[in-house]
Amino acid sequence: MNGMRPSAGVEDVSAARPVALLLPGQGSQHLRMAAGLMTAEPVFAGAMDEALTTLTDLGGPGTGLREDWLGTSDPAVMDHITRSQPLLFAVDYALGRLVLSWGVRPVALLGHSIGEVAAAVLSGVFTLRDAAAMVHDRVARLADAPPGGMVAVAATCDEVAPFLTDGVVVGAVNAVRQTVLAGLDGPLGSVTAALAGAGFVLQRVPASTAFHSPVLAPAMSGAGERIAALPVGEPGIPVMSGYTARFLTAAEAKDPAFWARQPVAPVLFWPALDALLAQGHLVLVEAGPGQGLSQLARRHPAVRSGGSAIVSLLPARPGTAEDDVAAVRAAAEPLRQLAPPPATRAV
Structure with missing residues (x-):
């Protein structure tokens, strides 16, 4: 065991409130993330097998996904776009399916970056197969992008603005004082060195690609045509978009350009979370590896109050298979109590 109490990610949810799922993206991945559930949670295992098989059948970046997820000991492999993006998509989707199997009916889904694609599947906008095809195409396009990265800065957007240069941009607004910068390695290194010299606290995001930066625009050129061939449904569960900070509309869901520009556009997680919690008090369930989005959400006044x-659903840090299982089961107990009672049939 890693010493963390299994219930560390579970707060008091005894008061009946609607549930919303938070689905994390790049930076939350780690070796064998959620793998401990494969032998203990059949619903998760079935959904994960379905997702991995679908991604693998597409070939290219999907080849060897399962083996690397379960077998590699090199964190750099898991951080590369060909592994981090499809595996995060699969884990988010499978954990979402697990929560739904408990009878929980979320009133909203909020995904961060690739987590929004998983949200689109859980909501019914895309089938798993069609979303996997979109993820596969995205990864294939971006796999050969110039080396870049992302750095989280404990600062507001206004505070970092004077330091931005040479194509380094705000890639994500994660909280009031957590801004993520994105750019190619050289310019990003220069900007972060200047910020560090000015006394700002920084942390590198595990990524070797400048996600949510215009430098990826050339690679994504033409992606809309590929996405346009996919059938699209209307959201069955409302999706709070991390790119617009409002609920996804049917028109946006059917717009290929909306999905094609996501790797280039900034993620507005904090404004989206703010808009979501403005709807009323919620139980926010992080359905993905780590507790990064949970930690951000705890800064929100609606949560602090x-x-x-x-x-x-999972431990804050990588641990053993037993840690994964204990964390999920600790979360399942209170969440099942929030599930609506089964409908009764009139006699």
């Missing part, structure tokens, strides 16, 4: 609560 106790009106809204956080439940994380």
Whole structure:
């Protein structure tokens, strides 16, 4: 065991409140993320097998996904776009399916970056196969992008603005004082060195690609035509988009350009979370590896006041298979109590 209490990601959810799922993206991946559930949670295992088989059948970047997820000991492999993006998509989707199997009916889904694609599947906008095809195409396009990365800065957007140069941009607004910068390695290194010299606290995001930066625009050129061939449904569960900070409309869901520009556009997680919690108090369930989104959400006034609560399905840090299982089962107990009672049939 890694010493962390299994219930560390579970807050008091005894008060009946609607549930919303948070689905994390790049930076939350780690070796064998959620792998401990494969022998203990059949619903998760079935959904994960379905997702991995679909991605693998597409070939190219999907080849060897399962083997690397379960077998590699090199963190650099898991951080590369050909592994991090499809595996995060698969894990988010499978954990979402697991929560739904408990009878929980989310009133909203909020995904961060690739997590929004998983949200689109859980909502019914895309089938798993069609979303996997979109992820596969995205990864294939971006795999050979120039070396770049992302750095989180404990600062506001206004505070970092004077330091931005040479194509380094704000790639994500994760909280009021957590801004993520994205850019090619050289310019990003220069900007972060200047920020560090000015006294800002920084942390590198595990990524070897400048996600949510215009430098990826050439690689994504033409992606809309590929996405346009995919059938699209209307959201069955409302999706709070991390790119617009409002609920996804049917028109946006059917717009290929909306999905094609996501790797280039900034993620507005904090504004989206703010808009979501403005709807009323919620139980926010992080359905993905780690507890990064949970930690961000705990900064929100609606959570700090106790009106809204956080439940994380997995441990905050990588651990053993037993840690994964204990964390999920600790989360499942209170969440099942929030599921609506089964409908009764009139006699």
